[in-house]
Amino acid sequence: MLLQNGSLLSEFQDDLLQEHFSDLVKFVKAYASEDQSSSMERLAIAHVEPLVKDFASRWKAAVELMLKDVITSFSNLLCIRMEILKEEVAQLLEHHSRLSECVKLIKGGSALNKNLVSITSIYEIRKYSRTV
Structure with missing residues (x-):
């Protein structure tokens, strides 16, 4: 049924x-999806700093937990597991990119650049998709 119903x-x-990334998802929905100029006026470095630091400190562990969830939920469906993981990585990259864009637009946001995880580092997730 799950395979037949794409919405599930x-x-x-x-x-x-x-x-695994609820604060990042909420942030992207609240700020990054709005008109950039109006949302940046309301956004301060204090809003994004905890997100940037939290993401940097635990993204690898969270992705490993997501991988385990996918393997457990789709134990007999290798191709589905790989597809889900690819989609999750793409979505995570999109959310992280939006956060990074917001950091660049915030007054004083450049102070957070040292804490931003590079996109190259996130692509490291590809190794997980090979182990699925």
């Missing part, structure tokens, strides 16, 4: 990202 699969993916 999509819901699983959304829930998985929300479970």
Whole structure:
């Protein structure tokens, strides 16, 4: 049934990202998806600094937990597991990119550059998709 219903699969993916990166998802929905100029006026470095530091400190562990969740939920479906993981990584990269864009636009945001995880580092996740 899950395979036949793409919305259930999509819901699983959304829930998985929300479970492990809820603050980042909320931020992207609240700020990064709005008109950049109006949302940046309301946003201060104090809003994004905790997100940047939290993401930097635990993204690898969270991705490993997501991988375990996918393997557990789709134990007999290798191709589905790989597809889900690819989609999750793409979504995570998109959210992280939006956060990075916001940091660049915030007054004083450049102070957080040292804490931002590079996109290259996040692509390291590819190694996990080979072990699925």
